[in-house]
Amino acid sequence: MLVVDNIHTYYEESHVLQGISLQVESGETVAILGRNGAGKSTVVKSIIGFQQPRIGRVLFSNVNITHLPSYRIARLGAGLVPQGQSIFPTLTVRENIMLASRGIQKGIWNLDRVLATFPNLGERLTHRGCDLSGGEQKLIAIVRALMTNPRMLMLDEPSEGLAPLIIEEIGLIIRSLRDQGVSVLLVEQNLNFAFEVADRIYVMSKGRIVFHGNPEELRRDETFLQFHLGL
Amino acid sequence: METLVIQTLNGLVFSMLLFVMAAGLSLIFGQMDVINLAHGSFYLLGGYIGFTMIRQYENYWLALIIAPVIVGTIGFIIEYAILRRIYGRHHHLNQVLFTFGLALVAADLIRWNWGSYVITVAAPPQLQGQVPFLGIQFPVYRLAVITFGLTIGAILWIGIERTRIGMILRAGVSDAKLLSGFGVNIQLVFSGVFAMGTALAALAGVIGAPIHSLYPGLDFEILILTLAVVVVGGLGTLKGAFLGSLLIGMADTFGKTFLPEFALFLIFAVMASVLILRPSGLWGLRGQR
Numbered sequence: 185m186l187v188v189d190n191i192h193t194y195y196e197e198s199h200v201l202q203g204i205s206l207q208v209e210s211g212e213t214v215a216i217l218g219r220n221g222a223g224k225s226t227v228v229k230s231i232i233g234f235q236q237p238r239i240g241r242v243l244f245s246n247v248n249i250t251h252l253p254s255y256r257i258a259r260l261g262a263g264l265v266p267q268g269q270s271i272f273p274t275l276t277v278r279e280n281i282m283l284a285s286r287g288i289q290k291g292i293w294n295l296d297r298v299l300a301t302f303p304n305l306g307e308r309l310t311h312r313g314c315d316l317s318g319g320e321q322k323l324i325a326i327v328r329a330l331m332t333n334p335r336m337l338m339l340d341e342p343s344e345g346l347a348p349l350i351i352e353e354i355g356l357i358i359r360s361l362r363d364q365g366v367s368v369l370l371v372e373q374n375l376n377f378a379f380e381v382a383d384r385i386y387v388m389s390k391g392r393i394v395f396h397g398n399p400e401e402l403r404r405d406e407t408f409l410q411f412h413l414g415l
Numbered sequence: 416m417e418t419l420v421i422q423t424l425n426g427l428v429f430s431m432l433l434f435v436m437a438a439g440l441s442l443i444f445g446q447m448d449v450i451n452l453a454h455g456s457f458y459l460l461g462g463y464i465g466f467t468m469i470r471q472y473e474n475y476w477l478a479l480i481i482a483p484v485i486v487g488t489i490g491f492i493i494e495y496a497i498l499r500r501i502y503g504r505h506h507h508l509n510q511v512l513f514t515f516g517l518a519l520v521a522a523d524l525i526r527w528n529w530g531s532y533v534i535t536v537a538a539p540p541q542l543q544g545q546v547p548f549l550g551i552q553f554p555v556y557r558l559a560v561i562t563f564g565l566t567i568g569a570i571l572w573i574g575i576e577r578t579r580i581g582m583i584l585r586a587g588v589s590d591a592k593l594l595s596g597f598g599v600n601i602q603l604v605f606s607g608v609f610a611m612g613t614a615l616a617a618l619a620g621v622i623g624a625p626i627h628s629l630y631p632g633l634d635f636e637i638l639i640l641t642l643a644v645v646v647v648g649g650l651g652t653l654k655g656a657f658l659g660s661l662l663i664g665m666a667d668t669f670g671k672t673f674l675p676e677f678a679l680f681l682i683f684a685v686m687a688s689v690l691i692l693r694p695s696g697l698w699g700l701r702g703q704r
Contacts, residue, residue: 232596245439252604254595272586279582332597379434 185210185336185367191240193230200226202391209412213368215378218388224371228340232264233257249295265325273314280313280324284331291333298327319350336367343374355381387412420549422672428557431564432623437644437656439615445588445651446608452514454616455638461486461531461617462624466536475539483614483622490613494606526631529586536624588651643682647689649699651670
């Protein structure tokens with residue numbers, strides 16, 4: 185599904201990603217862990233094309249997307265839930281959701297299905313984005329990404345700043361996506377959340393990947409966790 | 416009393432012209448964060464192209480359609496070829512230099528092609544003459560301009576509030592780059608917005624020509640007043656452009672009637688007071704976040 189092959193990404197002269205390689209298979213949930221500033225978000229930005237790598241390449245569904253504009257990558261089936269509060273504040277909930285529905289990408293997600301899956305959204309449709317709680321905003325950001333009917337969903341720190349109940353709900357959504365065969369690439373600092381939902385885990389530090397394996401292996405290595413993730 | 420009614424109507428006429436200008440400027444700023452200092456040049460170019468069309472084909476209505484199409488196409492090409500290379504906050508100086516340079520080049524090209532004397536343009540035959548209105552005689556054309564400005568405003572409002580393109584534009588004011596992550600071709604949106612903005616300026620040029628004539632230097636006069644409108648009204652919203660135009664249009668018209676020496680001063684006084692009280696304009700989007 186996704187192959188990231190030895191990418192180097194820069195912000196101006198700052199060498200943020202120093203040779204990152206990773207893969208996400210069809211229907212697999214993969215998490216990238218790491219401390220603040222390790223370069224996790226930059227991996228997502230390099231894939232979606234917001235910050236294109238200078239060296240290396242990114243393949244998505246066997247298409248070389250390294251230098252494609254973001255909208256083309258999104259139309260190939262890469263869904264994005266950005267970090268922080270990303271929904272459009274002056275648009276209503278309905279508009280935020282419909283914005284991502286292009287009608288070109290045939291798929292199972294449409295407004296009816298969204299409302300059936302998340303019944304609480306129904307009464308919120310006419311509210312403006314800025315009037316919602318952080319948890320509701322995050323949920324809408326996820327729904328918005330689903331409306332593009334992605335084959336792979338990328339979530340950049342979805343649990344950040346949210347109450348445990350909402351994090352649990354997001355975990356349920358991710359698991360049900362996996363059951364539907366959607367690949368998930370999750371960037372997280374919340375280890376327990378990542379351990380619960382991920383099939384495989386990469387750990388990043390200072391722009392490089394320092395661990396790759398399954399959650400159990402990582403959980404056992406306490407010295408490593410302490411050193412790279414500060415637990 | 417008569418003067419008051421006449422000047423109020425004149426103020427409304429001028430406000431509507433400014434509104435069509437400010438709507439374009441505001442639209443471009445809201446999406447691309449670019450202050451287009453060539454906006455007045457597109458007004459004047461539209462006016463001159465309209466004048467040539469009217470002279471050639473003796474058809475004002477054709478000019479009203481063709482001039483914005485030609486100028487909008489020029490805008491599209493400028494955005495596509497150059498402007499898109501200098502987007503972003505760290506390029507603000509480049510944007511100012513580029514659009515100001517564009518304005519200087521346009522001014523010379525216009526002078527070269529149309530000469531430097533004042534050109535008067537007749538109102539279309541259907542809209543000539545005067546009608547009684549609120550106890551005074553008022554030119555039909557000027558009343559038509561008021562109606563026209565309100566119509567353009569209504570069309571833009573519906574377009575922005577009720578269509579999918581409008582939804583994308585409103586979202587783009589908050590974060591245009593993010594939109595591309597959901598499959599929106601934001602580059603194309605930018606080109607379209609710039610074309611649309613310049614076409615609106617040209618439209619104002621054609622509408623304004625029978626009232627203000629055409630002459631070199633009018634481009635910068637109009638630009639300064641339009642900038643005053645968006646500073647007062649606030650950038651990025653149609654409402655700000657509309658209400659700002661009313662304020663500045665009225666201040667300019669009444670200033671010129673009652674305090675002719677202080678007309679320009681009056682406008683900048685209004686502008687300065689607004690900036691002190693509400694730095695992001697009275698109805699600006701940026702200030703609310």
